Amino acid sequence: MKVHLPDGTELELEDGATGLDCARAIGERLAKVTAAIEVDGEVRDLRLPLPDGAKVKILRVGDEEALPILRHSTAHVLAEATRHVFPGVKISIGPAIDNGFYYDFEFPEQIGEADLRRIEDEMRRILKQKHAFTRETTDRDTIRQRFVDEDEAYKVELIDDLPADEPLTVYTQDDFSDLCRGPHLQDTAPIKAFKLTHVAGAYWRGDSTRTMLTRVYGTAFFTQEDLDQHLHNIEEAQKRDHRRLGKELDLFSFNDVSPGAPFWHPKGMIVWNTLVDMWRKENSERGYQEVKTPILYASDLWKTSGHWDKFRENMYLLEIEERAFGMKPMNCPAHCMIFKSDRRSYRELPLRMNEVGLVHRHEPSGTLHGLMRVRHITQDDAHLFVTTEQIEEEVQNVLGFALDLYELFAMHFKIELSTRPEVRVGDDAIWDKAEEALHRVLQARGIEYRVNEGDGAFYGPKIDIHLTDSLGRSWQCGTVQLDFNLPERFELTYTGADDHDHRPVMIHRALLGSFERFIGILIEHYGGAFPLWLAPVQAVVLPISDRHILAAEMARDALHSAGLRVQIDARGESIGKRIAEAETQKVPAMLVIGDREAEAGAVAVRRHGRIDLGTLPLDSVIDTLVTERDSRATTPTH
Ligand SMILES: [Zn+2]
Ligand SMILES: [Zn+2]
Structure with missing residues (x-):
C-alpha cells in the first residue's frame, strides 16, 4: 500500500501498516516523537492501520495540533491519580477542551483547592516513571464486566448506550484503564507541564435531573514556558475583563430591563464617538458615502431577501396595524433599496455605502456576554455595488483599509479565504473570476492566509479576518463577502456602456465587526488604558x-x-x-x-x-x- 506525504512524495508501506509504522519508515527519530497522525485531514491514533492511498501528516510532540492529544492524555493521568488519592471515587468522562481538559468525577466527599494540589502531587509521582499508553479493542461483555466489577456505574451506562456493533477500545497506562476512542500519546513522557486549575459542578450528561458531578479542570502544554505564559495570560485576562473595567472606568452598564443591550455612560460614549468619528473620516476619504436606513421593515422585504425563510428564528418580529414587521438583523437589504431607488449607470459604480448600522439579532440569554455578545449590534457596515471587473480592485482597497485600521490598534491578524460550496448560486464563470481575484489580492499584499475549501456561503466567496489581541486571543472581526444572490433577488441592475442592463455584484464588508464588541476587545487589549486619542479623560x-x-x-x-x-x-x-x-x-x-x-x-x-x-x-x-x-x-x- 501507499500513502502520500505532505511534501507530495509517496511512501510504500506494508499492508496494514499503522501511523507509527509510517513514522518509522520515514525515520526512527521521528517515530520517537510522534504524537498522532493526520489522515486525510482527520487526527487519528498512531496505533491504527492506515487506509491505502491516504494523505498523511505526522503530528509530533510539540506541534500545536497535538496539544489536544497531550491534554486528553493528561486527563487520563488525572483520573488515575484521583483514584489513588480518593479510593471509591467514580470516574465518568474527560475530554480535551479549548486551552485544556477536564474530567468529571463523583467524589465520596466534597473536595477543595488543597485536594487539587494533592492530586497534582500524585500525578507527578505517577509521571516519574514513563508509562506507555496501550490500546486494545475489546469485546463488549469483557469490558462491561470489568467496569461492573470496579463499580464504575457511569462507564457501564456509557457502554450500554453505545450501538451494539460499535467496537469498544480501552486505553491503559500504569494501573488505570479507561473506555476511550483516543487518540493518545505513545507514552506519558511528554506530560510535564500541567496544572489543575479549578473545579465546578456539572450534571452527568448535562441533564439537570441526574447526579451533579465534580468537574476538575486543568491544562497542559509541551513546555513549562508555554504553561507559565498561559497562566499569566489567564490572570491578566481576569484583570482586563471588559465587564469589570467597564464598571471601574464608568464606561457602560447592563440592566435586565434590556438584556444584551449596553447602556453607554458619558465616558463610554466618548470612546464610542471617537471611534465612530475616526471610522467615518476614514470611510469618506476612501470614497464611501454614508447612509442611514430604518430599523423596522415589513415582512415582504425579508421574504424577498430570503431572511424570512433562513433567519426568522433570530429576528425580532412584531405586528403593526395587522401587518407583519421584522427588525433588521442585517443592513444589506436596506442598502439594496437605496441602490434601487434610481436608475443606475455603470458610471456610478463602484457605489460604496457605509452605515453605522444598528441591527438586532436574537441570542439566547445564556450566551450573552458583556459587550462581546449582544442582541443590539451596531455594525461598522458597508456595501459596495460593483461590476465583475471591479471586484479585484475594490476587494484590494477594502483589505488595505482593514489593515490600516488594525495597525492603528497595533493588532496582528490572521486571514482565511473560504471558497465555493457544493450548493451555490451564480455562474461558475463569476465564481472563478471572484475567487481568483481574492487569491490575487492576498498574494499581491504578501499576506499569508488559510484557504477553507468549500466553506464559502452559497452566495459568494469570502475573506474573514481574525484579530489577535495583546493577550494572544483571537477575535473574528473583519469580513469581506462577495454576493451574487441579493442583487438577483432584488433585481438590481445598472445600465452598461453597451446600453444594456447588467447585474452588479455586491460586496458586504465589516472591518471592526460591531462597535460594541470592538470596544469590548479594545478595553481588554489595552487593559482599560486607552491610547490618548481614545481616552475619555486625556x-x-x-x-x-x-x-x-x-x-x-x-x-x-x-x-x-x-x-x-x-x-x-x-x-x-x-x-x-x-x-x-x-x-x-x-x-x-x-x-x-x-x-x-x-x-x-x-x-x-x-x-x-x-x-x-x-x-x-x-x-x-x-x-x-x-x-x-x-x-x-x-x-x-x-
Ligand atoms: Zn482517552
Ligand atoms: Zn451585508
Whole structure:
C-alpha cells in the first residue's frame, strides 16, 4: 500500500501498516516523537492501520495540533491519580477542551483547592516513571464486566448506550484503564507541564435531573514556558475583563430591563464617538458615502431577501396595524433599496455605502456576554455595488483599509479565504473570476492566509479576518463577502456602456465587526488604558495645595482650548492619593502643579504607568499631547 506525504512524495508501506509504522519508515527519530497522525485531514491514533492511498501528516510532540492529544492524555493521568488519592471515587468522562481538559468525577466527599494540589502531587509521582499508553479493542461483555466489577456505574451506562456493533477500545497506562476512542500519546513522557486549575459542578450528561458531578479542570502544554505564559495570560485576562473595567472606568452598564443591550455612560460614549468619528473620516476619504436606513421593515422585504425563510428564528418580529414587521438583523437589504431607488449607470459604480448600522439579532440569554455578545449590534457596515471587473480592485482597497485600521490598534491578524460550496448560486464563470481575484489580492499584499475549501456561503466567496489581541486571543472581526444572490433577488441592475442592463455584484464588508464588541476587545487589549486619542479623560491637572488652584485652572483652560479632554482634581486629598486615583482611572497624562511649576508656567508630567517625565513648560506639553492625539499614537510620545 501507499500513502502520500505532505511534501507530495509517496511512501510504500506494508499492508496494514499503522501511523507509527509510517513514522518509522520515514525515520526512527521521528517515530520517537510522534504524537498522532493526520489522515486525510482527520487526527487519528498512531496505533491504527492506515487506509491505502491516504494523505498523511505526522503530528509530533510539540506541534500545536497535538496539544489536544497531550491534554486528553493528561486527563487520563488525572483520573488515575484521583483514584489513588480518593479510593471509591467514580470516574465518568474527560475530554480535551479549548486551552485544556477536564474530567468529571463523583467524589465520596466534597473536595477543595488543597485536594487539587494533592492530586497534582500524585500525578507527578505517577509521571516519574514513563508509562506507555496501550490500546486494545475489546469485546463488549469483557469490558462491561470489568467496569461492573470496579463499580464504575457511569462507564457501564456509557457502554450500554453505545450501538451494539460499535467496537469498544480501552486505553491503559500504569494501573488505570479507561473506555476511550483516543487518540493518545505513545507514552506519558511528554506530560510535564500541567496544572489543575479549578473545579465546578456539572450534571452527568448535562441533564439537570441526574447526579451533579465534580468537574476538575486543568491544562497542559509541551513546555513549562508555554504553561507559565498561559497562566499569566489567564490572570491578566481576569484583570482586563471588559465587564469589570467597564464598571471601574464608568464606561457602560447592563440592566435586565434590556438584556444584551449596553447602556453607554458619558465616558463610554466618548470612546464610542471617537471611534465612530475616526471610522467615518476614514470611510469618506476612501470614497464611501454614508447612509442611514430604518430599523423596522415589513415582512415582504425579508421574504424577498430570503431572511424570512433562513433567519426568522433570530429576528425580532412584531405586528403593526395587522401587518407583519421584522427588525433588521442585517443592513444589506436596506442598502439594496437605496441602490434601487434610481436608475443606475455603470458610471456610478463602484457605489460604496457605509452605515453605522444598528441591527438586532436574537441570542439566547445564556450566551450573552458583556459587550462581546449582544442582541443590539451596531455594525461598522458597508456595501459596495460593483461590476465583475471591479471586484479585484475594490476587494484590494477594502483589505488595505482593514489593515490600516488594525495597525492603528497595533493588532496582528490572521486571514482565511473560504471558497465555493457544493450548493451555490451564480455562474461558475463569476465564481472563478471572484475567487481568483481574492487569491490575487492576498498574494499581491504578501499576506499569508488559510484557504477553507468549500466553506464559502452559497452566495459568494469570502475573506474573514481574525484579530489577535495583546493577550494572544483571537477575535473574528473583519469580513469581506462577495454576493451574487441579493442583487438577483432584488433585481438590481445598472445600465452598461453597451446600453444594456447588467447585474452588479455586491460586496458586504465589516472591518471592526460591531462597535460594541470592538470596544469590548479594545478595553481588554489595552487593559482599560486607552491610547490618548481614545481616552475619555486625556489629562488631569493636579494642584498640590489650594494656593496652586489658580495656576491649575489656567493650565486646564489652556489644555481645553487645545481641544484636549481635561479635568482638574483639586480635592483636599493628598497629592499621592489623587495621583493613585488617576492611575486607577488610567488617565494618560497627570499634570502636577506646585510652587515651582506655578511660577514657571510649567507642569510636572506623569504618564500612566508611573512614568515620570519631570517638569516641562506647559506649552510644550500641550504640543506633545496634541501631536500624540492627532497622530492617534498607540504609545505615549515623550
Ligand atoms: Zn482517552
Ligand atoms: Zn451585508
